[in-house]
Amino acid sequence: MSESREVVPTQRAWMSVVQKIGTPIISTVLAIAVGSFIIWISGYDPAEAFAALFKGAFGGPRQTGETILRSTPLILAGLAVGYGFRAGLFNIGAEGQLMMGGLLVAWLGVQMAGLSSVVTIPTLLVAAALAGAAWAFIPAILKARIGAHEVITTMMFSHIARYIVAWLTAGPIKAPGQIPQTVNLTESAQIPRIQSLFSEGALEALPFLNLGRAHLGILIAIAAAVGVWLVLRYTTLGYENRAVGLSPWAAETAGISVQWTTVKALCISGALAGLAGGIEVMGLQHRIFDQFSAGVGFTGIAVALLAKNHPIGIIAAALLFGALSAGSGTMQLEAGVSQKIILIIQALVIFFVAAEGIVNWFIRKRQKEAASSAE
Amino acid sequence: MPVLELREVTKVFPGVVANDRVSLTLEEREIVALLGENGAGKSTLMNVVYGLLSADHGEILVDGQPVKIRSSRHAIDLGIGMVHQHFMLVEPLTVTENIILGREPGRMGVIDMNAARKKVAEISERYGLRIDPDARISELEVGLQQRVEILKALYQGARVLILDEPTAVLTPQEVRELFAVVRSLVDEGLSVVFITHKLEEVMAVADRIVVMRDGAVVGEVRPSETDEIGLARLMVGRDVVLRIDKQPVKCGETVLDIRDLSVKSDRNLSAVNGVSFTVCGGEIVAIAGVSGNGQTELVEALVGLRRPESGSITLKGNDITRASARSSIEIGVSHIPEDRHRRGLVLTFNLAENLVLGDHRLKPYATRGIMHPREITSMAKKRIADYDIRTPSEKLIASSLSGGNQQKVVVAREIGRNPELLVAAQPTRGLDVGAIEFVHRQIIAERTSGKAVLLISLELEEVLSLADRILVMYEGRIVKEFSAEQADAETLGYFMTGGGGTKLDKGGADLTMTGSGVGA
Numbered sequence: 001m002s003e004s005r006e007v008v009p010t011q012r013a014w015m016s017v018v019q020k021i022g023t024p025i026i027s028t029v030l031a032i033a034v035g036s037f038i039i040w041i042s043g044y045d046p047a048e049a050f051a052a053l054f055k056g057a058f059g060g061p062r063q064t065g066e067t068i069l070r071s072t073p074l075i076l077a078g079l080a081v082g083y084g085f086r087a088g089l090f091n092i093g094a095e096g097q098l099m100m101g102g103l104l105v106a107w108l109g110v111q112m113a114g115l116s117s118v119v120t121i122p123t124l125l126v127a128a129a130l131a132g133a134a135w136a137f138i139p140a141i142l143k144a145r146i147g148a149h150e151v152i153t154t155m156m157f158s159h160i161a162r163y164i165v166a167w168l169t170a171g172p173i174k175a176p177g178q179i180p181q182t183v184n185l186t187e188s189a190q191i192p193r194i195q196s197l198f199s200e201g202a203l204e205a206l207p208f209l210n211l212g213r214a215h216l217g218i219l220i221a222i223a224a225a226v227g228v229w230l231v232l233r234y235t236t237l238g239y240e241n242r243a244v245g246l247s248p249w250a251a252e253t254a255g256i257s258v259q260w261t262t263v264k265a266l267c268i269s270g271a272l273a274g275l276a277g278g279i280e281v282m283g284l285q286h287r288i289f290d291q292f293s294a295g296v297g298f299t300g301i302a303v304a305l306l307a308k309n310h311p312i313g314i315i316a317a318a319l320l321f322g323a324l325s326a327g328s329g330t331m332q333l334e335a336g337v338s339q340k341i342i343l344i345i346q347a348l349v350i351f352f353v354a355a356e357g358i359v360n361w362f363i364r365k366r367q368k369e370a371a372s373s374a375e
Numbered sequence: 376m377p378v379l380e381l382r383e384v385t386k387v388f389p390g391v392v393a394n395d396r397v398s399l400t401l402e403e404r405e406i407v408a409l410l411g412e413n414g415a416g417k418s419t420l421m422n423v424v425y426g427l428l429s430a431d432h433g434e435i436l437v438d439g440q441p442v443k444i445r446s447s448r449h450a451i452d453l454g455i456g457m458v459h460q461h462f463m464l465v466e467p468l469t470v471t472e473n474i475i476l477g478r479e480p481g482r483m484g485v486i487d488m489n490a491a492r493k494k495v496a497e498i499s500e501r502y503g504l505r506i507d508p509d510a511r512i513s514e515l516e517v518g519l520q521q522r523v524e525i526l527k528a529l530y531q532g533a534r535v536l537i538l539d540e541p542t543a544v545l546t547p548q549e550v551r552e553l554f555a556v557v558r559s560l561v562d563e564g565l566s567v568v569f570i571t572h573k574l575e576e577v578m579a580v581a582d583r584i585v586v587m588r589d590g591a592v593v594g595e596v597r598p599s600e601t602d603e604i605g606l607a608r609l610m611v612g613r614d615v616v617l618r619i620d621k622q623p624v625k626c627g628e629t630v631l632d633i634r635d636l637s638v639k640s641d642r643n644l645s646a647v648n649g650v651s652f653t654v655c656g657g658e659i660v661a662i663a664g665v666s667g668n669g670q671t672e673l674v675e676a677l678v679g680l681r682r683p684e685s686g687s688i689t690l691k692g693n694d695i696t697r698a699s700a701r702s703s704i705e706i707g708v709s710h711i712p713e714d715r716h717r718r719g720l721v722l723t724f725n726l727a728e729n730l731v732l733g734d735h736r737l738k739p740y741a742t743r744g745i746m747h748p749r750e751i752t753s754m755a756k757k758r759i760a761d762y763d764i765r766t767p768s769e770k771l772i773a774s775s776l777s778g779g780n781q782q783k784v785v786v787a788r789e790i791g792r793n794p795e796l797l798v799a800a801q802p803t804r805g806l807d808v809g810a811i812e813f814v815h816r817q818i819i820a821e822r823t824s825g826k827a828v829l830l831i832s833l834e835l836e837e838v839l840s841l842a843d844r845i846l847v848m849y850e851g852r853i854v855k856e857f858s859a860e861q862a863d864a865e866t867l868g869y870f871m872t873g874g875g876g877t878k879l880d881k882g883g884a885d886l887t888m889t890g891s892g893v894g895a
Contacts, residue, residue: 239735
């Protein structure tokens with residue numbers, strides 16, 4: 001009904017921001033509430049469990065560092081999925097592109113041993129992005145040319161990537177020894193830890209800089225988020241990406257090639273995922289092995305959903321998921337609650353974001369109560 | 376005693392009073408037309424009656440009894456049926472299956488299809504609404520789909536039938552059939568509320584006309600007591616020019632030259648078949664025709680959305696036969712698409728983003744891929760002012776505007792680009808008189824400034840009022856050409872429906888029966 005859809009001019013800018021972040025925040029709160037209930041019926045104390053969780057995630061510089069460490073690839077994987085979503089594409093296979101990024105970096109990094117890190121690190125970052133983009137390119141072309149659905153194709157390519165990594169690390173590029181993995185990268189190919197930038201004295205004077213395993217990849221991830229935000233907002237590339245995502249017919253009518261935009265969007269998505277894999281290898285693992293990603297690409301989908309595909313929101317959502325993951329070990333150790341409860345909470349967050357109607361019902365109820373108490 | 380009575384019904388949405396103390400009566404066997412511009416509150420009022428919205432104040436009486444209608448189910452139980460503007464049918468199911476949906480006869484979850492078919496046949500016999508009960512909805516013409524909706528309401532026991540903008544999707548032929556159906560329903564004892572914003576329709580069908588403006592009833596008249604001018608004044612609240620005067624045509628150089636153009640449809644059938652014509656600067660050429668006779672494919676070929684099979688399209692000497700949509704825009708073809716919600720606007724983009732759509736790569740809005748929000752905003756502000764788009768800000772999303780204002784955004788963008796050729800496909804479909812007048816003025820202004828205009832319209836009134844030359848399109852061919860002075864609605868209608876020699880038997884015979892000869 002188009003009748004009476006008049007404009008309400010009193011709506012202020014901050015109201016729309018509140019509305020945008022309202023659902024994710026309420027979803028998170030609801031998920032924690034339901035998670036608490038599950039902990040309680042399992043016979044544990046939710047307050048104790050979450051206190052331990054918080055301690056494990058932010059209890060000290062080393063713990064905070066662990067949260068940052070785990071958030072880093074999640075930001076990039078979240079951006080990968082989110083950028084695709086903004087073009088109406090569901091890149092469910094970010095995991096595969098991530099693995100290919102990691103694989104190329106692990107191999108090329110070893111080949112480049114002996115070169116200066118000023119050359120090596122940028123080259124490897126570009127290589128990681130290209131590998132991810134290349135792995136997304138075939139599904140992209142299939143989508144644009146014959147309409148093959150990207151959910152199926154990227155998913156299948158993800159499996160292929162996994163077995164390629166498993167095969168290569170078990171044979172052709174296997175390091176000497178029993179374990180199927182590659183040779184470690186030399187230091188010039190590694191992304192340094194944050195604390196390695198400071199002298200012993202500085203770290204003693206400023207103990208909060210002892211960020212443990214956290215590495216400078218976080219800066220690259222944040223820069224990528226800001227970059228994606230700028231692209232979406234201020235470039236024709238981002239504008240066309242959004243137009244195609246929101247209305248391919250209107251975009252086509254305005255002379256935007258839907259096919260070409262689809263290809264670009266999936267490749268950029270793949271590049272971001274590839275970067276996540278490359279940075280994970282360069283900053284943390286320093287080598288590649290069969291299970292090195294552990295589902296980061298899939299958690300990236302959850303991150304993008306929670307952030308509603310907003311690049312800056314993705315940083316916050318990735319930090320939340322990173323913190324949950326970093327703190328879960330301490331929670332199990334100190335409160336006796338299984339780490340698996342974190343997976344349940346992550347799933348609940350996504351459930352509530354997806355079931356936005358339920359959350360909106362909560363918001364409306366609150367508004368009604370507020371309105372009736374104001375009368 | 377009225378079958379339906381509304382007393383002082385008020386419905387408030389945040390920031391707007393959609394219905395302001397509206398009172399209305401409907402007697403048995405009466406056709407009341409609810410007339411008003413888009414946004415006047417007609418549909419809101421009827422959604423209140425049908426239980427889809429609840430009134431904030433006021434009373435509804437059915438057969439003299441005050442009722443509180445809680446849901447559409449409740450409304451149906453009270454004998455109120457509604458046919459929405461957008462049909463609520465399940466396309467892959469058959470006519471019978473759709474009609475019984477929600478009230479299937481049978482027991483223990485097993486549908487008694489024989490009983491259902493019998494009941495449907497009985498109702499369709501009684502009201503003279505003939506239809507094949509086993510046809511699938513997706514195979515039916517729009518007019519027949521509407522008939523299914525009406526049958527469904529009757530099956531559910533409606534005594535009061537609300538028709539929301541029922542003619543918006545129909546051909547002139549189907550409109551006439553609908554009017555006949557409505558009259559026979561009334562003869563059988565039903566009462567009908569007919570929502571519309573089209574003046575000639577209320578004059579033709581209504582017993583009584585209730586005019587709404589800004590959520591309130593502003594007048595109530597009988598057709599015999601008024602004329603279209605008077606109704607328009609009541610509806611809009613000021614004098615409205617139904618036909619705009621224009622200077623005689625001053626034909627400049629040939630802008631558009633189409634030769635032997637053939638285009639295929641999505642289903643790979645021949646849709647445009649060897650069409651040739653020209654449009655010169657300062658001239659409006661209209662293509663008249665019943666929907667589905669190749670107009671859509673012709674327009675799509677012209678603006679670069681569809682590859683022609685053969686023939687040529689030339690714009691000011693440049694061959695644009697195989698130009699992309701992008702180069703077509705850049706070379707000077709503007710396009711007001713027939714489906715503004717799908718093709719004209721990105722509904723969830725804000726107005727500034729919508730106003731720059733298509734020009735977003737060009738200076739001054741972007742250089743080397745970087746967009747300049749300040750330039751875009753100032754252009755948007757100017758267009759909003761120039762084209763009288765009613766909005767508090769260019770940052771509002773397009774879907775929050777009324778239909779008329781949305782179309783103004785499309786018109787502002789396409790004309791504001793200053794094109795060589797304007798292709799306007801059904802530019803006033805679904806708009807109210809005020810907005811129609813505005814769009815017509817803009818199109819004539821383009822002509823006055825020496826631009827070429829190609830108008831594609833199903834509305835004969837529009838074609839006759841704007842065009843300098845009229846081409847009648849039937850089954851993918853131009854079957855007749857008229858100058859503006861030669862044409863009248865009767866003759867146009869004759870050629871539009873296949874008269875004048877081209878497959879006369881088929882077209883003529885089919886149309887009078889069911890309208891199945893032409894696609895919608």
